[in-house]
Amino acid sequence: MQLITSIINMQKQASKDQMRYSLTGVCLDIVNDKLRMRATDGHALAIVYLDIPEGLKLNHPYIIQPDSVKMLKLLYAGNKKCVWVIKMHDNGKIELCVGLTGVILERIVGDYPDTSRVMPTNVNHKISFNPFLLAQLCESMRDNKLSDQCILEIDTTSKLSPMSVSFNGNNGVLMPMRASK
Numbered sequence: 001m002q003l004i005t006s007i008i009n010m011q012k013q014a015s016k017d018q019m020r021y022s023l024t025g026v027c028l029d030i031v032n033d034k035l036r037m038r039a040t041d042g043h044a045l046a047i048v049y050l051d052i053p054e055g056l057k058l059n060h061p062y063i064i065q066p067d068s069v070k071m072l073k074l075l076y077a078g079n080k081k082c083v084w085v086i087k088m089h090d091n092g093k094i095e096l097c098v099g100l101t102g103v104i105l106e107r108i109v110g111d112y113p114d115t116s117r118v119m120p121t122n123v124n125h126k127i128s129f130n131p132f133l134l135a136q137l138c139e140s141m142r143d144n145k146l147s148d149q150c151i152l153e154i155d156t157t158s159k160l161s162p163m164s165v166s167f168n169g170n171n172g173v174l175m176p177m178r179a180s181k
Helices: 002-011 018-024 066-077 131-140
Strands: 026-031 034-040 045-050 062-064 084-088 094-098 101-105 150-154 163-167 170-174
Touching: 002 026, 002 034, 002 045, 002 066, 062 066, 066 101, 131 150, 131 163, 131 170
Parallel strands: none
Antiparallel strands: 026 034, 026 062, 034 045, 084 094, 094 101, 150 163, 163 170
16 A cells, blocks of 8 residues: 555654654645645655545644554555555544554644745756665765765756765766656
8 A cells, every 4th residue: 555655654754853743753634635745854855645545534734653653564564465444533543454453543743844835936957866876876985984964066057967976075976867757
């Protein structure tokens, strides 16, 4: 079920900082007749849109507690090929069930940040690249320094300009891809 794999994957982007409790979970809401899933650690924001799964009804944003995602991941690992069902409880909680077993996605009470404020609006130049290649390039330039920052430098005057990548004081180049239409 795409909903389950997306929740599990999105949790990786959520904050681990308990002082930012609302950011420790994946936020679900309905936007333009799509299920929008958001997760952020305050530095990077992941947003995924899915078709609204049958049985899911949300009247307001629903932030899933990280422990619920852990339980869901454990149950899903042994039941990937099974039929999953969404049950909405009277108290508004979401339960994902397989057979007689289910996981209630406990809710974090709080407000999720207005992430629309950080989305770029005046995009006049798009660049397409393979994120796995970027990660692989940074890993190959890793040394004993503990750096958490990769710098991309891009010539925006050219449509297919290579990107200069700096990581741990080392340099590399990532060739752009033609954007698929």
